[in-house]
Amino acid sequence: MHPLYPLTRSPCGWRARLVSTLPVMVLSSASSLVSGLATAPEILVAARIAQGMGAAMMAPATLAVINTHFTEPNVRAKAFGAWSAAGGIGGMAGALAGGAITTGLSWRWVFLINVPIGAALITMAVMALPGMRTGRRESLDLIGAVTASAGLAALIYGVMHSADQGWTSVQVVGPAVAGLILLVTFTVMQARFTAQPMMPLRLFRIRNVAVSNVMLLLFGGIAIAMWYFTSLFLQNVLGYSALRTGLGQTPAAVTFMVIARLAAALLPRTGVRTLVLAGCACFLAGFGWLAQADADSGYITGVLGPTLLIAAGIGLTFPTLMAAATADVPEGDAGIIGGLANTASQVGGSVGLAVLATAASARTAMEAGGSSPAAALAAGYDVVFLVAAGLGLAIALVSVLLSQQRRLTDDAD
Numbered sequence: 001m002h003p004l005y006p007l008t009r010s011p012c013g014w015r016a017r018l019v020s021t022l023p024v025m026v027l028s029s030a031s032s033l034v035s036g037l038a039t040a041p042e043i044l045v046a047a048r049i050a051q052g053m054g055a056a057m058m059a060p061a062t063l064a065v066i067n068t069h070f071t072e073p074n075v076r077a078k079a080f081g082a083w084s085a086a087g088g089i090g091g092m093a094g095a096l097a098g099g100a101i102t103t104g105l106s107w108r109w110v111f112l113i114n115v116p117i118g119a120a121l122i123t124m125a126v127m128a129l130p131g132m133r134t135g136r137r138e139s140l141d142l143i144g145a146v147t148a149s150a151g152l153a154a155l156i157y158g159v160m161h162s163a164d165q166g167w168t169s170v171q172v173v174g175p176a177v178a179g180l181i182l183l184v185t186f187t188v189m190q191a192r193f194t195a196q197p198m199m200p201l202r203l204f205r206i207r208n209v210a211v212s213n214v215m216l217l218l219f220g221g222i223a224i225a226m227w228y229f230t231s232l233f234l235q236n237v238l239g240y241s242a243l244r245t246g247l248g249q250t251p252a253a254v255t256f257m258v259i260a261r262l263a264a265a266l267l268p269r270t271g272v273r274t275l276v277l278a279g280c281a282c283f284l285a286g287f288g289w290l291a292q293a294d295a296d297s298g299y300i301t302g303v304l305g306p307t308l309l310i311a312a313g314i315g316l317t318f319p320t321l322m323a324a325a326t327a328d329v330p331e332g333d334a335g336i337i338g339g340l341a342n343t344a345s346q347v348g349g350s351v352g353l354a355v356l357a358t359a360a361s362a363r364t365a366m367e368a369g370g371s372s373p374a375a376a377l378a379a380g381y382d383v384v385f386l387v388a389a390g391l392g393l394a395i396a397l398v399s400v401l402l403s404q405q406r407r408l409t410d411d412a413d
Contacts, residue, residue: 036111154178211399267320276395360381364380
């Protein structure tokens with residue numbers, strides 16, 4: 001939950017926002033360098049943790065710029081569409097470049113290539129320092145950051161071990177219970193005892209904020225199922241190389257970019273619920289189709305077709321939910337509400353990864369004795385895709401609670 005705190009509650013200019021990300025860029029670049037030069041697994045894991053922290057803190061900073069600079073709802077919706085499309089471009093470039101670099105050079109260069117990019121961004125931030133005026137800084141809620149992060153980590157750790165140890169084992173129950181206790185402690189502290197909480201619970205009194213964040217939480221599992229598990233299916237079941245896998249996912253990434261921009265243009269006319277329901281229909285159809293794939297499936301009919309549908313669903317729902325989560329939010333809370341929305345999707349992805357990986361492992365183990373390794377893995381991934389279809393249905397049901405706010409859906413008169 002710590003991604004919420006690189007931001008100030010009071011809005012400030014783009015120059016101050018850029019400079020506020022300077023420590024984050026230094027952290028990300030340094031951790032990428034250490035990852036690429038790591039000589040032991042422990043060093044690599046520690047560097048990756050630091051790299052993840054940097055990435056988690058960077059996203060809310062960009063969301064804060066959108067929330068504070070684009071104040072008119074329809075223009076903000078278009079900005080979220082562009083932001084989502086930019087993420088699609090980065091994902092597509094990352095998949096292609098990562099596959100090519102891993103295949104042609106070494107996995108180390110996947111990290112090392114980030115260093116000159118980070119250096120260029122750091123230079124831009126340093127150049128923005130002269131004449132900059134910053135806004136009021138808020139104190140850091142260290143207790144909230146520690147209890148939330150540790151609670152989620154313990155809960156996910158317990159779930160991840162359920163496939164091997166069983167749900168009633170000490171290795172599962174102990175961390176899971178400890179994680180839940182820490183998360184309850186975090187909630188109580190935020191509500192009662194913290195003067196400047198990292199997650200003000202009063203924000204959840206805004207209906208669309210609460211509902212949209214629940215849907216973003218569910219959406220995180222869908223995103224993991226789409227990009228991560230389809231990548232595993234291509235490599236482990238169909239036998240694709242890293243480069244070929246990146247190429248195989250490129251059409252879906254392009255579809256996502258195009259549909260995200262289209263959704264931003266449609267949002268003022270259709271409203272949030274219509275686009276979300278259309279996206280959920282794509283999830284149900286796409287994941288239902290993908291769940292039929294096996295070791296003998298071809299790429300075009302077994303993977304390409306359904307992933308294009310799913311990518312269209314992501315393009316329809318993700319920027320729409322981000323726009324809905326930040327609509328009618330007090331200006332002073334723009335940064336923190338953007339961080340909250342990003343955190344919801346990231347937490348959903350983390351918990352979703354743990355649950356989906358556990359389900360896949362359990363099904364693969366059941367099939368291992370009577371089929372080939374590829375067929376057993378395919379059966380496990382098919383369970384993941386069916387669960388993801390269920391998440392799409394859950395998002396559709398929750399969307400009924402959204403209020404169709406005029407400010408979000410109508411053109412300014």
